[in-house]
Amino acid sequence: xxxxxxxxxxxxxxxxxxxxxxxxxxxxxxxxxxxxxxxxxxxxxxxxxxxxxxxxxxxxxxxxxxxxxxxxxxxxxxxxxxxxxxxxxxxxxxxxxxxxxxxxxxxxxxxxxxxxxxxxxxxxxxxxxxxxxxxxxxxxxxxxxxxxxxxxxxxxxxxxxxxxxxxxxxxxxxxxxxxxxxxxxxxxxxxxxxxxxxxxxxxxxxxxxxxxxxxxxxxxxxxxxxxxxxxxxxxxxxxxxxxxxxxxxxxxxx
Amino acid sequence: xxxxxxxxxxxxxxxxxxxxxxxxxxxxxxxxxxxxxxxxxxxxxxxxxxxxxxxxxxxxxxxxxxxxxxxxxxxxxxxxxxxxxxxxxxxxxxxxxxxxxxxxxxxxxxxxxxxxxxxxxxxxxxxxxxxxxxxxxxxxxxxxxxxxxxxxxxxxxxxxxxxxxxxxxxxxxxxxxxxxxxxxxxxxxxxxxxxxxxxxxxxxxxxxxxxxxxxxxxxxxxxxxxxxxxxxxxxxxxxxxxxxxxxxxxxxxxxxxxxxxxxxxxxxxxxxxxxxxxxxxxxxxxxxxxxxxxxxxxxxxxxxxxxxxxxxxxxxxxxxxxxxxxxxxxxxxxxxxxxxxxxxxxxxxxxxxxxxxxxxxxxxxxxxxxxxxx
Numbered sequence: 001x002x003x004x005x006x007x008x009x010x011x012x013x014x015x016x017x018x019x020x021x022x023x024x025x026x027x028x029x030x031x032x033x034x035x036x037x038x039x040x041x042x043x044x045x046x047x048x049x050x051x052x053x054x055x056x057x058x059x060x061x062x063x064x065x066x067x068x069x070x071x072x073x074x075x076x077x078x079x080x081x082x083x084x085x086x087x088x089x090x091x092x093x094x095x096x097x098x099x100x101x102x103x104x105x106x107x108x109x110x111x112x113x114x115x116x117x118x119x120x121x122x123x124x125x126x127x128x129x130x131x132x133x134x135x136x137x138x139x140x141x142x143x144x145x146x147x148x149x150x151x152x153x154x155x156x157x158x159x160x161x162x163x164x165x166x167x168x169x170x171x172x173x174x175x176x177x178x179x180x181x182x183x184x185x186x187x188x189x190x191x192x193x194x195x196x197x198x199x200x201x202x203x204x205x206x207x208x209x210x211x212x213x214x215x216x217x218x219x220x221x222x223x224x225x226x227x228x229x230x231x232x233x234x235x236x237x238x239x240x241x242x243x244x245x246x247x248x249x250x251x252x253x254x
Numbered sequence: 255x256x257x258x259x260x261x262x263x264x265x266x267x268x269x270x271x272x273x274x275x276x277x278x279x280x281x282x283x284x285x286x287x288x289x290x291x292x293x294x295x296x297x298x299x300x301x302x303x304x305x306x307x308x309x310x311x312x313x314x315x316x317x318x319x320x321x322x323x324x325x326x327x328x329x330x331x332x333x334x335x336x337x338x339x340x341x342x343x344x345x346x347x348x349x350x351x352x353x354x355x356x357x358x359x360x361x362x363x364x365x366x367x368x369x370x371x372x373x374x375x376x377x378x379x380x381x382x383x384x385x386x387x388x389x390x391x392x393x394x395x396x397x398x399x400x401x402x403x404x405x406x407x408x409x410x411x412x413x414x415x416x417x418x419x420x421x422x423x424x425x426x427x428x429x430x431x432x433x434x435x436x437x438x439x440x441x442x443x444x445x446x447x448x449x450x451x452x453x454x455x456x457x458x459x460x461x462x463x464x465x466x467x468x469x470x471x472x473x474x475x476x477x478x479x480x481x482x483x484x485x486x487x488x489x490x491x492x493x494x495x496x497x498x499x500x501x502x503x504x505x506x507x508x509x510x511x512x513x514x515x516x517x518x519x520x521x522x523x524x525x526x527x528x529x530x531x532x533x534x535x536x537x538x539x540x541x542x543x544x545x546x547x548x549x550x551x552x553x554x555x556x557x558x559x560x561x562x563x564x565x566x567x568x569x570x571x572x573x574x575x576x577x578x579x580x581x582x583x584x585x586x587x588x589x590x591x592x593x594x595x596x597x598x599x600x601x602x603x604x605x606x607x608x609x610x611x612x613x614x615x616x617x618x619x620x621x622x623x624x625x626x627x628x
Contacts, residue, residue, distance in 0.1 A: 105504070
């Protein structure tokens, strides 16, 4: 496996006439937990949509393991995406299917495994995220945190090289968020998966990140790179500083 | 300050204009308009504006918005406004309201007439492209299904067969029964002058079996099931379930559209048979109870009127209508926007598209069947 499973070069994206991102470049190293940080409206989700093929960038290139994703034909794009897993912000579980069926769906549709084996794999993945015993529950019957865990289990169904997580800790209580952070690190350490995490939760960012980029909502591009714990010391951008210190570095409001 | 009285503006000797705030400044009270302050400031500009709130009894956001507008009046005319005389809470709220910078207003000019027309045309064209793409994808998916290679869940098919077929039997039957009844009445009025009343049976049977059963069943299903398909798929758009399918790499047309399309294409002919019987029954009720024919005579006349070609032609049409209704529902659902209102619009559009497509197809069939002399 290449050492940079994902790199982005001079990416720009827009919704209609409104440019949301421009000149975004970064590289993700293998086995890193790479965070995309930024305030609300900074284009984090737009960047993620580009990375997972839901939005076509207006300029620039996305490379998976050195292979261009943006230029690839549809079949090739699908093959690349098969090596990626995505946890959506609200889980996006199929509400008509049980948890086990949710995890099983990618296996049923995209592999030739038999039914019993698929069920066993689905149970294993659910056990990995701490959802043993909930296989036959429907998504509407479990809590938000459990839905996210199940979303991770489904994203891991096909043993992807890269897992994308969109705001994994949003909407969770502090303990649930912390458990999820631990789960992410545990999975990274045991499965050798690369994680790309979109987040604005500082506690979580400092707990899990090895590397990352900061998207500025004013400049609509990356203004800081690197380990978020060191980003604070190295940056000269006051907005990065303000964000990473929860606004404490700027003057206190009256 | 009493209700509705003019604002008390006190002129001080040093050129300051003091706005006197007294009494109850609350939502629901009648209060002086800001326009008075504005007029006083315009007529005789003071050196500065201050506030006097010694006799203020109670206040809420009504006062804050009044003061905020006085501040605007002052800053527009470069007259300093001294907030010192305000209650501390008001000053804090004003500071909080002005702390976050205003969102910069978009500098783009409003689009002109030609630009708007052009944009609307492009959007319209995009929709047509979407239609072509959807039809193409669906056709490919059907071909893959026939080749046994599609991602297709039989359980989903049965679920939709039940929902769209079995549960629609009663309403389709009722509607068709009433249509049969109506046709019999119209027929009896038209045929009475010729003394050919028995041909009411022919008229009802042929009209129902050839055309009306299939159309009525399709219209009922467009409102019942087409809308439901659009709402289901639209909601899946909102909850990102469709995005999840896209990123997992499961073809959504095969997984979501095929079972629905097949369910309606299979079930509409069955409903159509049911509607045929209900329609003939409706005609027979009039024929026997009102026109006075014996049931056996009426049914015999019906048997003589309907041919196998009429019957199976009707079923074939029903199958096509089923595909159209399901296609319209799925198409509108898949391209729904990501809000509750957009899902509602998708459902509405699905019903409208479905009914228009069915009627248009019925017209085409009529011409084709006529030319083929079927």
